[in-house]
Amino acid sequence: MMRLRFVPAGESAVMALAEGDLEQRAAHLRGILAALDGAPPPHLVDAIPTDDTMLLLYDPLRTTAVEIETYVSSLALPAPVEDSESRLKEIPVLYGGEMGVDLGRVAAFAGVSESEVVELHVQTEYIVRFLGFMPGFPYLGPLPDRLTTPRHETPRTIVPAGSVAIAEDQTSIYPVASPGGWNLIGRTPCRLFDPREYPPSMLLPGDRVRFRPVDHAEYSRIHFEILAGQR
Amino acid sequence: MSRDALLVRRAGLQTTVQDLGRPGYGRFGVPLSGAMDTESLRLGNRLLDNPAHAAGLEMTLVGPELEALGSLDCAYTGADMNLTVNGRRIQPQRAFAVREGDVLRFGAVRIGARAYLCLRGGVDVEPVLGSRSTAVTAHIGGFEGRPLLGGDIIRTIEPASSTTPLVRVLPHSLLRRYGRxxxxxxxxxxxxxxxxxxxxxxxxxxxxxxxxxxxxxxxxxxxxxxxxxxxxxxxxxxxxxxxxxxxxxxxxxxxxxxxxxxxxxxxxxxxxxxxxxxxxxxxxxxxxxxxxxxxxxxxxxxxxxxLSSARPERRSAGGIESTISALETSNVTELEVQRGSLAFKWTRPSTE
Incomplete structure (x- = not known):
């Protein structure tokens, strides 16, 4: 059985640290999150997972870190889901041009052509490691080594919603317009975050993701279908 | 049921709709949001017998100018933002009533950063993920995820009946001291x-x-x-x-x-x-x-x-004498009240 270590994070939260290799830790934490969803301990307020940690926030007037730790450690975890069985999401992307103004920069860092960057980006299957930074923002990996590109030193004041981007060894999609320093290589018409739905995020930790290149016509068609509520 | 309550004539530096936030969605990357000074918001709601999670306005450093669009019970808590109603000064940490056409003008704070204005029943905007709070950077909640702008109309959830007395004041023992x-x-x-x-x-x-x-x-x-x-x-x-x-x-x-x-x-x-x-x-x-x-x-x-043991001091509308006698036995030192065109000011007589 996988073990967890706990570190206090103030009087209202405790950090659970998973041990083992990256894949084991991620699978373990996804199992815990699923189990907590089904049967949360009393007075747990929130649970925020990353690659190898889960922040457990609780009401300190009604429970204690020890009670939360005991509960989480004794959870009967569901059998680990094989990655091949988890949800596969396909994300249509219009690469380059004004939709992906940094495609050339990424190509220059990689020493390949822009179309080779697109090829590398779409031929990889990614795992949603966790969501953070802003509502519905997925941290996707692993990115092909070739595509590793540093962030912009000065972030842009506005990155449009739907921007598909690369920073360091990660790739992601901006669900809403925001300031950002990632390299923009394309844009998807998909709505990644919709607070009227539950879950509000289209992508969830553990999901598999593939990007599919589309042209202007298909991008527009999908965009209008989404606006019209047809998908 | 919901009705127009206030017209925003001037928005102030950053005025947002806030409640106690949006816990439970951190795993989706959704920030908590909610009042920066949750205690002042809670006390404002307490003054009006609102539920603790009712939404109010959080006003930052320089407040807004608001016009009442009907009769309203309000509570004003947190930092002193130099509020005047139709030009008359109103001290914070109290509930009061206004009438249609009254103008609430908040000024600048000198100590602290944020004041709260609660309305009876609570500010009504569409809840997003269980909360009316504005998450400005995430663009969700409140008024389309943004601070208020001039011309916005703030609506309130109308309660079944209005029972607010003329004025209610928070006891000093409850209040935090803000300083530099x-x-x-x-x-x-x-x-x-x-x-x-x-x-x-x-x-x-x-x-x-x-x-x-x-x-x-x-x-x-x-x-x-x-x-x-x-x-x-x-x-x-x-x-x-x-x-x-x-x-x-x-x-x-x-x-x-x-x-x-x-x-x-x-x-x-x-x-x-x-x-x-x-x-x-x-x-x-x-x-x-x-x-x-x-x-x-x-x-x-x-x-x-x-916080849970203390009760706002009630000032019934049952005559000026009863109000003054209630004030004299309280630990309030000064009180200014206004309802429509009626104004009342009381200062604790010096005993030294």
């Missing part, structure tokens, strides 16, 4: 063990609130804290985390913080002092004091017990 110098109690954060030296410096130094502070974080100027240049693990960020980025200048992470981050957090503000942190303004001086986790819980328990 504040000591915040902290407890150990997730990186306390790896950052002993930084913690010692944090506790020893005096800090000044930087002007680039907002609902996401309060930045502090002072000595640079030692922080190892290493890749720290990315992890969830507790509310009130004292984060130390690579440049060594600490940031207090408040309700609109990101849910995850990769900078170390040697300390977390004790929950009991979060409302005080939410009143910090640029130029304020801040010091820190470390307390044990058990003590932080006990301090929070004591504070909550004080």
């Amino acid at each position: 110098e504040t000591t915040l109690r902290i407890v150990e954060g997730p990186q306390a063990a790896e950052m002993r030296e930084a913690l010692e410096h944090l506790l020893a130094a005096d800090w000044t609130v930087n002007g680039r502070s907002n609902r996401v974080g309060v930045r502090l100027d002072g000595p640079r804290l030692p922080v190892r240049a290493q890749a720290w693990r990315t992890e969830g960020v507790p509310l009130g985390a004292v984060q130390v980025p690579a440049d060594g200048a600490p940031i207090l992470l408040l309700p609109d913080r990101q849910t995850t981050g990769g900078y170390p957090k040697p300390a977390v503000i004790a929950a009991v002092d979060l409302p005080t942190a939410g009143q910090l303004r640029p130029g304020d001086r801040v010091a820190f004091r470390m307390v044990a986790i058990e003590d932080a819980v006990e301090l929070l328990r004591e504070r909550e017990s004080l």
